[in-house]
Amino acid sequence: MASTVLSKSLPLQSTTKSPGPKKTLEAPGFTMKSTVKNVKVIPPPSAGALSERNSKQTAFKKFYDRGDFPIALEHDTKGNKIAWKVEIEKLDYHHYLPLFFEGLCETEHPYEFFARQGVHDMLEHGAAKILSVIPQLIIPIKNALSTRKRQVVCTTLKALQHLVTSGDMVGQALVAYYRQILPVLNIFKNMNLNSGDGIDYSQQKRENIGDLIQETLEVFERTGGEDAFINIKYMVPTYESCVLN
Amino acid sequence: MVSKNCHLQLTGTEVKAPPPPKGTKIWTPFIEDLYRLQLSGYINESNYTQLSNEPSIDRWPENEGGFIKKLKRQDGSYYYFNRGRECMDKDVATVQIK
Numbered sequence: 001m002a003s004t005v006l007s008k009s010l011p012l013q014s015t016t017k018s019p020g021p022k023k024t025l026e027a028p029g030f031t032m033k034s035t036v037k038n039v040k041v042i043p044p045p046s047a048g049a050l051s052e053r054n055s056k057q058t059a060f061k062k063f064y065d066r067g068d069f070p071i072a073l074e075h076d077t078k079g080n081k082i083a084w085k086v087e088i089e090k091l092d093y094h095h096y097l098p099l100f101f102e103g104l105c106e107t108e109h110p111y112e113f114f115a116r117q118g119v120h121d122m123l124e125h126g127a128a129k130i131l132s133v134i135p136q137l138i139i140p141i142k143n144a145l146s147t148r149k150r151q152v153v154c155t156t157l158k159a160l161q162h163l164v165t166s167g168d169m170v171g172q173a174l175v176a177y178y179r180q181i182l183p184v185l186n187i188f189k190n191m192n193l194n195s196g197d198g199i200d201y202s203q204q205k206r207e208n209i210g211d212l213i214q215e216t217l218e219v220f221e222r223t224g225g226e227d228a229f230i231n232i233k234y235m236v237p238t239y240e241s242c243v244l245n
Numbered sequence: 246m247v248s249k250n251c252h253l254q255l256t257g258t259e260v261k262a263p264p265p266p267k268g269t270k271i272w273t274p275f276i277e278d279l280y281r282l283q284l285s286g287y288i289n290e291s292n293y294t295q296l297s298n299e300p301s302i303d304r305w306p307e308n309e310g311g312f313i314k315k316l317k318r319q320d321g322s323y324y325y326f327n328r329g330r331e332c333m334d335k336d337v338a339t340v341q342i343k
Binding site for chain 1: 284314315318320321322323324325327328336339
């Protein structure tokens with residue numbers, strides 16, 4: 001009974017098939033399959049050295065949402081500004097400065113603005129307090145650069161420039177940590193725009209990563225003392241001295 | 246055509262430069278300080294010392310510009326300012342001189 005039903009529902013198919021377009025076989029390189037005749041060897045996948053990485057939720061965001069920071073946002077016609085509820089001089093730099101640096105990973109408003117402006121204000125008015133906090137700043141800086149997000153890298157580079165010029169000996173104290181900071185700068189150093197004779201507006205806005213990295217390395221060399229150049233050269237081999245030449 | 250210098254020599258009196266048009270302001274350190282005060286909600290320096298109960302204004306050292314560094318606002322919070330110039334050319338006209 002079942003066989004009769006099947007024979008009714010399925011019409012007979014012709015056994016001869018028409019020849020379709022010839023499929024080319026593909027195989028990744030260095031495999032047994034790739035040695036077979038007429039097999040196309042596909043190129044290796046992208047390593048993703050320049051691809052953006054997602055960062056974990058930062059402590060800065062958590063603390064800000066909880067209202068732990070003594071800051072408030074003031075809007076006016078001249079732009080946004082931070083109003084400090086406590087005098088910056090009275091703040092514990094060992095606690096707050098690493099937190100603000102951690103916030104540099106943020107790309108959303110208002111976290112991004114608070115972190116950027118907070119770092120700027122604390123560095124501008126910190127003077128002698130900054131030097132002793134340097135070891136605590138390395139991991140947040142490294143995390144921010146490791147995200148490889150163009151916006152975050154630009155902000156971090158500007159913060160680094162400000163950091164080394166904020167006080168005496170800060171640039172020299174940072175030389176010991178070049179191994180943590182400079183690898184990402186080496187990756188992006190040549191990321192520049194060849195616009196021919198056109199105008200690159202990112203130069204004006206200081207958002208051109210290649211130029212910013214060159215600028216940052218030059219500031220590092222000038223402020224880092226006599227060992228700075230050799231340490232930079234070790235991590236970024238294409239860097240040429242701006243002092244010796 | 247008689248040049249300006251030639252005219253001065255002829256008459257023998259100094260001709261003063263015409264005053265700038267009314268309302269036109271040029272950036273000066275005084276304008277910079279007023280800009281910072283007015284951004285914080287005060288009219289001028291004396292108004293600040295009256296309302297904020299602060300005896301003096303915290304300033305950057307003279308060799309770093311000597312501009313206002315920190316101002317206490319009327320709600321008790323603080324505004325901090327940079328060493329360098331903050332009042333851009335476009336903002337100069339908004340500063341009120343009283």
